[in-house]
Amino acid sequence: MIAETSTLHGAPAWQRLRWWQALGWLGVGAVIVLSLLPLPxxxxxxxNGDKWQHLLAYATMALYFAQWASTWAQRIRQALSLLALGALLEVLQGLTGYRQMDPLDLxxxxxxxxxxxxxxxGPP
Structure with missing residues (x-):
C-alpha cells in the first residue's frame, strides 16, 4: 500500500493511485470496445491469433488488478469478475450479427x- 504522505513529482500518493486505477479501468474499457467492434x-x-490476443489481454488485466488487492478474497473476486466479463462479452458477440461467440475464446x-x-x- 502506498503511504498517503509520500509524494512523487508533487502529487499525493492517493492521487497517483487513482490515476493508476483509472488507467486499469481504461484498459478494461478498451477490451470491451474492441471485443464488440466489427473485425477488420x-x-x-x-x-489462433485471436486466442493469443484474448490470453494476453486477460493475463494483463488479471496481473494489473491483482496489484490493488489487499486480500486473497479480493484477488479471487477479481479473477471471477474478469471471467464473468469474458463470458458476457462472448454472449454479446454472438448477438451482434457481425461477431460470433466462441467457447475457445472464453x-x-x-x-x-x-x-x-x-x-x-505472493502475499496480497
Missing amino acids: QIGPQLP LANATGIAIGAGLAL
Missing part, C-alpha cells in the same frame, strides 16, 4: 486470467 480483415492472420480468457493471477502470486 488486415493481411494474413496467425493461426478458454483463452480463463487461461490468461490464471497466468496473470499466477504471476501476481
